[in-house]
Ligand SMILES: Nc1ncnc2c1ncn2[C@@H]1O[C@H](COP(=O)(O)OP(=O)(O)O)[C@@H](O)[C@H]1O
């Protein structure tokens with residue numbers, strides 16, 4: 004059966020878009036893994052995708068900062084998700100901020116054809132600017148969950164990812180050596196505020 008036909012038939016069931024956003028270390032990947040695991044327990048066919056550009060741990064698994072993991076597929080671009088999701092009921096997407104501009108179209112096509120799509124990603128970059136397609140995805144979603152890390156400076160809820168290294172490019176992969184989660188006050192104290 005052609006993919007278009009699969010999507011047309013699946014449309015009889017309601018799909019949806021859930022977005023999980025927040026700073027680095029806020030628990031986005033853990034929450035995505037938790038939701039996907041529940042779907043698996045319910046014997047639902049699930050696939051998880053991440054951008055091949057995010058080579059932090061493993062190309063065949065999502066791995067959270069506390070080393071929870073779940074199998075996933077790394078794809079070159081957003082449109083590569085569609086053929087791989089033809090017979091899937093739940094699609095998980097991690098690091099959504101790194102995908103190309105086609106991601107909102109791909110996500111809405113999946114949801115309109117009956118798929119439950121769970122998207123996790125950074126809502127803001129290291130300067131506090133909206134990141135990639137995340138604002139559009141949040142606008143389209145049935146549900147948006149914003150998570151917070153713990154500010155490393157004061158212990159308050161952290162919404163920002165503070166960059167510790169002198170690099171101005173928007174995309175710079177890294178972890179604790181390069182970023183720390185900070186609350187609004189502690190983020191602004193170091194002169195980031197506009
Ligand atoms: N400052 C912090 N605040 C909250 N969690 C932290 C912090 N530093 C490390 N962690 C760890 O990060 C985990 C969340 O990891 P993960 O789900 O990969 O986050 P995200 O995908 O949002 O970057 C937490 O459960 C905790 O073990």
Ligand SMILES: Cc1cn([C@H]2C[C@H](O)[C@@H](COP(=O)(O)O)O2)c(=O)[nH]c1=O
Nearest residue numbers: 026027028128129164173174175176177
């Ligand atoms: C803030 C910020 C982050 N990144 C990179 C750093 C990490 O490799 C990922 C985020 O991973 P997480 O699962 O949310 O912890 O994004 C970046 O490239 N640019 C930024 O501004």
Ligand SMILES: [Zn+2]
Nearest residue numbers: 154157186189
């Ligand atoms: Zn703080």
